[in-house]
Amino acid sequence: MGEVILTMKGIDKSFPGVHALDHVDLELRKGEVHALMGENGAGKSTLMKVLTGIYTKDSGTITFEGKEVEFHNTHEAQEAGIVIVHQELNMVGDLTVAQNIFIGREFKKGIMIDDKKMIAESRKLFDELHIDIDPKAKMSDLTVGKQQMCEIAKAISHKAKVIIFDEPSAALTEKEIEDLFVIIRDLRKQNLGIIYISHRMDEIKVITDRVTVMRDGGYVGTLITEECTKEDIINMMVGRVIYEDPKTHSMVPDDAPVVLKVEHLNAGKMVQDVSFELKKGEILGFSGLMGAGRTETARALFGADPKTGGDIYINGQKVTINSPEDAVKHGIGYLSEDRKRYGIVVQKTITENSTMATMEKFTSGLFINKGAEKKAAEQYIKELATKTPSADELVVNLSGGNQQKVVIAKWLVRNCDILIFDEPTRGIDVGAKNEIYKLMNRLAAEGKSIIMISSEMTEILRMSDRIVVMCEGKKTGEIRIEDATQEAIMDKATRDIN
Amino acid sequence: MEGIKQNPIVKKLGFNRIILFCILVLLYVAFSIAIPGFAGMARIMSILNYVYFLGFLALGVTFVIATGGIDFSIGPVMFCCALIAGYSLNTYKLPVAAALLLSIVIGFCFGIFNGWLVAFVGVPPFIVSMASMNIAKGLGSVFTKTQSVSWPQANDPEGRGWFRNLVKVGGVPTGLIIFAIFVVILFIIMNNTKPGRYILSLGSNKEAVRLSGVNVRKWQMLAYVICGTLVGIAAIFFVGAYTTVQPGLGDTYNNEAIASCVMGGTSMAGGLASIGGTVIGVFVISLLQEGIMALRMTKEVQMIITGLIVIVFVYADVSARRRKN
DSSP states (O other), rough: OSSSSEEEEEEEEETTTTEEEEEEEEEEEEEEEEEESTTTTTTTTHHHHHHHHOOSSSSSEEETEEOOOOOHHHHHHHHHTEEEEEEOOOOOSBBBBHHHTTTSSEEEEETOOOHHHHHHHHHHHHHHHHHOOTHHHHHBGGGGHHHHHOOOOOOOHHTTTTEEEEETTTOHHHHHHHHHHHHHHHHHTTOOOOEOOOOHHHHHHHHOOOOEEETTTTTEEEEEGOOHHHHHHHHHHSSSSOOSSSOOOSSSSSOOOEEEEEEEEEETTEEEEEEEEETTTEEEEEEEETTTSSSHHHHHTTTTTOOOOEEEEEETTTEEEOSSHHHHHTTEEEEEEEEEIIITTTTSSSHHHHHHGGGGGGGGTTEEEEEHHHHHHHHHHHTTTTOOOTEEEEEEEEHHHHHHHHHHHHHHHHHEEEEEEEEETTTTOOOHHHHHHHHHHHHHHTTOOEEOOOSSHHHHHHHSSSEEEEETTTEEEEGGGOOOOOOHHHHHOOOOOO | OOHHHSSHHHHHHOOHHHHHHHHHHHHHHHHHHHSSSSHHHHHHHHHHHHHHHHHHHHHHHHHHTTOOOOOHHHHHHHHHHHHHHHHHHHHHOOHHHHEEEEEEEHHHHHHHHEEEEEEOOOOOOOHHHHHHHHHHEEEHHHHTTTTOOEETTTTTTTTTGGGGGGGGGGBBBBHHHHHHHHHHHHHHHHHHHHHHHHHHHHHHHHHHHHHHHHHHHHHHHHHHHHHHHHHHHHHHHHHHHHHEOOOOOHHHHHHHHHHHHTEEEEEOOOOOHHHHHHHHHHHHHHHHHHHHHTTOOOOOHHHHHHHHHHHHHHEEEEEEEEHHH
């Protein structure tokens, strides 16, 4: 490790209602691979966005190569030599590798683009990195791993001094990860500073020199990788904070009937051989880090995405679910994590949204019984304490929490026995959160069975009777609430199963 | 201004529709002043002839636009219906009633074809309707061997002219009565039935409706079938008023029908549709057409005007949405 190249000190950033970064520090040296770790929502991405000029910090200082800097956009950061290799690759599939690398700053010969020079320059870059990629190949013909290498080459071509890798290994195979590490080590040798964001504990141990851990938007500490264990890092990630009233024991009797049994569910890379049972009156928590495949599992179960295999039993009966229509017929309701896109029809009224899944109950022949429909909507407005002037209000005019209640009402009107709540309190303020927790407990007490996907550890520990943990498309554990601790969950959620 | 908009009666009728209705009245007054002899029953009957067929086209395409789709084939399909049915009537001696039915069936089939491709195969509506526009033109030409087709006159010696009673009987505009009945039925379908509810909802957020357990493809396809069927009916009123159809034409009516919809407050983005608004829009376009002809200007002038109308109203819709967000 060489001298310090980048220092971020006391970085503070607030969004309306959220203190996203609370005086965070980060120090990066030349020739260092520095891991940035933390749970979902710990503030890693926000910090990197502040660094690269996507967000403006409220306070704090960034010192780069001895000078205090402030970038206003990614372009300025790039010019200075700080580039980010995104998790989602930003490549144009139909252009060649060379065209992608020099997009926006093409070499010209007169007014014509000088493709030859771009190809030659790309080749030079690849040689430097010891990568074997044809600059004339079409980007979409490359594997994800190779595309990532191109991203890296592009980053280097900006004369980068600091490269940020945002979960680079998420989409890569084992072999590709090895290749990536060869390149990263090479870059380290060239005295670049590298920030490496990843959830994979084992990778962190292999590739990084130091680890900075963040939690809830705050800075927890920096460790030297060699000197710490995986457990040390996990402890720092979850903290020692006592969270409000976690559930101490399951509310479900041992002999409660199994209402839903999923066996060997498969759907692409994100759902691999997932099996679990759901009991009557149970809240089954699904925990895991971002990209663990929890939402994908729920969507495959619900028939929203095609599955490649697996059996589903409801009340002991094997059922076929190929579409949401089938799922709803079998009494399953799904609250999506992305309310606006998948949950509500914003330009329609509360009434119309509430009865969306249960039209047949409110129609005689073809005609809608608008009176009955409105009455049902009003009943649930009252029951769920939805704040609205009337049932005729357009959903677009409601707050996030109240929109969520409308989605819940949709499934309660339907009287579904199995409810999948995917991130039920995301983007909802604290008061409304508590109301939704109470409601879920009440529904469970009434005998409904709930699958709750949540990225918030507190939520998982507070609500679940049992916890399923997933990592990279596979179920990595099942924990009884009596045995559940944050450490135990995090251990399974970061288990590298490769 | 805001106060007027919040008035319950105004809200019920729709502020924009009231404005559009005022424009319609003003336009009529303006034409009547500018053109001697414009006011009077003769012109009104002539305008109504245009209202009928354009009305059915526009009402049909309202359902498609409500789903967030578009149909550029309605005009040519209408001509295709009129050509094939009329040719069968003249050449194969099909009874008039059967010919009328055939016209509706052809429109219905085009609706199924378009709807199936859009909803089940997943071809973009723009492409589907462009293709079926050409198919309709080609089919009409091939079937009639590129001859224009004239439907029987009212005084047809074989008594086949009775279908013209659908348009008018003496001085009584029977077409208006039939049109009004359809408007009421379609209004109810759009606003008070399950198909209408689903069509509008999926136009607004198809994925959310699908995840509510609704078979969205079925309802999306239905919108095109309703449209096609109404286009088949439009063909009957077209020949009832204008007698002769030529192969290879009909595109201009697409723009006029779509202009009627967007003027009436149907959003090109889908999810919002107004049957009443479309009807007023149809009257405005029909009046414009009559007025422009009376001013001795050509059809081309009208095409420019309807083109501009579409742009202005779509822009108004888009910017209103942007403000809301």
